[in-house]
Amino acid sequence: MSSLELYPLDERLPRGERVMFNLYMITALLLFVLMMLLGLTMRMTQAEWTPVLAGMFYKIMTMHGAGMVGTMSLASTAVMWFFLRKYVSLHLWAFVSNYVLFMLGALCIIWAVFIGNFASAWTFLYPLPVHSMGLWSSGAAAAFMIGYLLIGVGMLLFYLDAAAAIIRRYGNLGRGLGLQWLFGGTIDPTHPKAVVAGTMVIIANSLGILAGAVVLVMCLINLYDPEITLNALVVKNLIYWFGHMIINATIYMGVIAVYELLPRYTGKPYGISRPFLWSWAVSTVFVIIVFPHHLLMDYAEPRWMLVMGQIISYAAGFPVFLVTAYGVLTNIHRSGLRWKMPSMLAVLALFGWAAGIVPAIIDGTISVNRVMHNTQWVPGHFHFYLLLGVLPMILTLLYHVVGSRRRAPVNSGADRTGLFLYVVGGISFCMAFLYAGHVSVARRFAVHLPEWVPTDRVGSVAAMVLILGMLVFAVRIIVGLLKAPADADPSHPAG
């Protein structure tokens, strides 16, 4: 069980660790803001407020998609690292390597998109990378894919180190997940949630990244020898196996911050239970096999896979609604919660996750997907749980750490105003997408029909409000992280 002490000693960051943590998080915050501005540019192009041509729009779309997914992974990996290191001994080199490989990969991707004109979307769906119609070279496509590979290798290194550490401490990954207590036995109440969630992510995301590596190598071979053609359906399956996993893993890494931190603000212990262990065990399986819901409109896909895609999409809702969201609600209910930035963000995060998967699950129904697939319904639901779910999880930790450096939770009027803008802008932005989806506005359209433009304008204004809030967060957190930590010298507790 996590301690209820607000700033426990074992969470202090020694110098090297602190530098790395700051590097991760400051990089991530800057990238988030930049990528949001790219997103705003797209939304305003659809709204006919910025004169961006289709060629540029799709480069921006590729950068925004790849950049946001990559940055989410980077930041949520730092969340997982921050808590996991308290329970098992992680090596700093693995955390450093992940960062270095991420940056190298990011450079490749930025080069591929903005110099090489690569615009095949973050999903690089075969065979578009080799059918650019003269817009980009196979060199640019290769640079993009090598960028992904570098990022994937970095994550695998980090997971390998974490897996080894969990195995050293608990014997095997199954015991890290707590499988030994599924059917009976006395659950060790001190078994950390961070280890359960971390183990799940290690297992699932490593598989996803391996699938990604396989498909990237296949595509690279095809780039250099187009004679070797690939089966487009097999490639699509692998890409979505990888893509679905990597973005969902960010939620499962990010939620560790909520598990660990929220109880410190409610003052109510939030221990593990059998339903909790079951929910993580089944989620491990669900997240690995749910990806066919991305192929519901591929009628050539084996029927059992489509049925599985629908059923598992439904099933995946149970752990989220009934265990994690419900658990958080019971934890705050009648607790005397202290409303500070971290606790507000943690509650927002769970709301964003739980509410955002409602339209996602509904879209997992084949007959619904038939009228919603590739409409803005899709960016509607995933922005909901990424913007209002995962990003707030990361901000929860960051505000907490900033508070720990001053030994008092952050709660200023400026931050609260930022949160207000972020929530109002964020919800309106996502609902504008969902609304557009239900009136059949296509996603990934650089140019919109005249009747679609009103929702684009609402979405654009909402995005501006949200970004204002994000700017407040970014500035406050970066300044806070760079301040000398109060706990470097415990004999002089500051402020």
Next chain:
Amino acid sequence: MIFQNVIWAITLTGMGLVALGFVYAITQAGRPAEAAEAARVNRRSITLRRGLFLALLLLGIGIAWASLRPFPIPPQHAPLQATQVVDVIGHQWTWDVSQTHLKVGEPVEFRVTASDVNHGFAIYAPDGRIVTQTQAMPGFTNKILYTFDTPGTYRIMCLEYCGVAHTGMTTELEVAAAGDKP
């Protein structure tokens, strides 16, 4: 009733219920409970969760059953016995449609494929809503079985990003009323 509006209403209800749960817990968060009361609240919350679990389970099974039987995708390897057959090929960036004049009330089989990259074959009704779609994937033929119930001009749009002129990849279908000459 337009199907999308039903989905929208269900979605807003679902998200609204989640929001209500949060609002309730948030309004109760500030008043700490004493030990005895906390235990009572805790027991109640466990019972409530069981109830919710059962309710969601039944709902999920019911909807899955209702929405998968009959299976919403027509058989792909057996003849579909439609009276009208349309072959569709997607190219960067045009549609090749073998037959663009169709009739209301009689099933149409669309056989959809692509020559270069993935495209998305979506049919928009005259009111601007999608009525059906499938992927157009090189090397595969996906078959749609659809019966138009309103005459008019339907627009085909590409719903899978296929390169820079993706949005321009549209064409039209004329669907004539039963009596009219197609």
